[in-house]
Amino acid sequence: MKLSAVFCVAMISSAVANASDNRIVVSASSAKGTSAVAIDVVSDGSVSAFQTFLHFEGVSDKQIDLSGCLSNLPKDMVGRCDFSAGKVVVAVYSPSITALPAGLTPVGVIKLVASPSAIRATDGDISNTKGESVSSLVDVTVN
Amino acid sequence: MKQKAFLGTAIAAALLLGANVASACAISAWSSATGLTVADTNEPAAGVNNPVSGGFTRYSARCGLRVNAQNKFVQDNTPQNETSYRVRFYYYTGDITGSTQIFRARNGSGANVFSVSHDGANMTVNLIGGGSDSLAVVDNRWYMVQLDWAQGTGLTGRIRGAGATPCVAPATSCSNNEEIIVAGSTAEQVQDVQLGLLATSGVTVTTPVFFDEFDSRRTTTPPRLVRGDANASGVVNTADVTNVLLEINNQGLRTGQPDCNESGVVNTADVTCVLLLIGNPD
Numbered sequence: 047m048k049l050s051a052v053f054c055v056a057m058i059s060s061a062v063a064n065a066s067d068n069r070i071v072v073s074a075s076s077a078k079g080t081s082a083v084a085i086d087v088v089s090d091g092s093v094s095a096f097q098t099f100l101h102f103e104g105v106s107d108k109q110i111d112l113s114g115c116l117s118n119l120p121k122d123m124v125g126r127c128d129f130s131a132g133k134v135v136v137a138v139y140s141p142s143i144t145a146l147p148a149g150l151t152p153v154g155v156i157k158l159v160a161s162p163s164a165i166r167a168t169d170g171d172i173s174n175t176k177g178e179s180v181s182s183l184v185d186v187t188v189n
Numbered sequence: 190m191k192q193k194a195f196l197g198t199a200i201a202a203a204l205l206l207g208a209n210v211a212s213a214c215a216i217s218a219w220s221s222a223t224g225l226t227v228a229d230t231n232e233p234a235a236g237v238n239n240p241v242s243g244g245f246t247r248y249s250a251r252c253g254l255r256v257n258a259q260n261k262f263v264q265d266n267t268p269q270n271e272t273s274y275r276v277r278f279y280y281y282t283g284d285i286t287g288s289t290q291i292f293r294a295r296n297g298s299g300a301n302v303f304s305v306s307h308d309g310a311n312m313t314v315n316l317i318g319g320g321s322d323s324l325a326v327v328d329n330r331w332y333m334v335q336l337d338w339a340q341g342t343g344l345t346g347r348i349r350g351a352g353a354t355p356c357v358a359p360a361t362s363c364s365n366n367e368e369i370i371v372a373g374s375t376a377e378q379v380q381d382v383q384l385g386l387l388a389t390s391g392v393t394v395t396t397p398v399f400f401d402e403f404d405s406r407r408t409t410t411p412p413r414l415v416r417g418d419a420n421a422s423g424v425v426n427t428a429d430v431t432n433v434l435l436e437i438n439n440q441g442l443r444t445g446q447p448d449c450n451e452s453g454v455v456n457t458a459d460v461t462c463v464l465l466l467i468g469n470p471d
């Protein structure tokens with residue numbers, strides 16, 4: 047079910063990607079008290095860094111598995127995904143200042159041993175290879 | 190100096206020791222200079238950006254003011270009998286031996302109303318008729334000096350640098366991070382201020398000191414610049430990571446504060462520093 051939802055988002059995002067469509071896509075699905083939150087980024091071909099803070103309402107840091115948070119990143123992208131001051135900080139950049147390809151790029155998956163009452167994304171920022179912020183969009187979808 | 194901003198509350202506001210993109214580095218905004226010329230203000234050059242190796246450093250934007258010997262300073266005569274004076278500047282400690290004042294606000298008789306000294310190991314703030322407060326500092330690091338003085342009251346402010354972490358209340362003193370509190374009550378007025386290595390003897394300079402982002406005002410405190418905000422957006426985010434990388438790759442000096450760890454050099458350590466500041470209050 048989760049994979050279907052993510053795939054659906056990916057297809058839609060890829061089909062309409064342009065300069066105004068740079069965005070981070072957060073897709074959550076829950077079943078039997080656990081949740082999986084997929085993180086993807088949609089780029090117009092200029093993006094080399096992005097970040098967002100994810101707030102999982104009613105979930106403690108001990109219920110969050112961040113081991114796969116950045117596991118799908120392309121090899122020339124690195125970053126940080128950790129629990130800090132009540133939120134998960136996702137921050138990714140390219141050390142070689144290489145742009146992501148146009149379209150959707152998977153970032154990783156956060157697993158929760160809980161079902162959050164709500165998921166909020168704040169402090170979204172997507173920047174290009176010139177270090178210019180080009181978008182702050184973060185789409186959150188809960189299935 | 191960079192520019193002279195005419196704020197409504199300014200005394201000699203924003204005698205900044207840098208320059209905007211279109212203008213050259215200069216010290217002409219100051220009333221006078223002793224032992225310093227325009228050649229002492231410059232920007233870091235590609236490949237020669239370490240002051241320990243003879244390069245220039247700056248805290249923000251493009252230019253810094255280098256002081257490589259004692260008795261070299263700039264002076265601002267704009268404060269005329271001010272009964273309140275609030276100042277912020279950035280100081281790169283270099284490597285010096287001996288004790289010297291690096292900033293002083295003087296009264297009409299030429300006596301210090303308050304001053305900041307550096308002896309290579311400590312920075313100390315002194316208030317006429319009052320006490321002093323000091324902080325142990327390390328060589329070759331940037332520190333912010335922020336001081337509020339008003340006639341009839343004491344002196345307050347903060348010295349913080351070298352990439353120091355926040356000093357969490359109720360603590361007033363942490364490593365490289367000191368809240369300045371100097372009690373005292375005087376009827377003084379500030380007539381002029383001087384910035385540089387003010388001692389006339391006893392100071393040896395192994396690595397020059399630098400000054401940047403001097404800002405003085407009458408009623409509002411010049412704010413601390415956002416450390417790691419390389420693109421001067423006001424926040425620290427992944428765009429700043431890319432901006433630091435661009436400067437490291439000689440793609441031009443950034444307009445904000447890319448020297449996140451306040452080491453005097455913009456390098457990959459600043460990339461890590463910026464990344465760690467994202468989402469963490471500083």
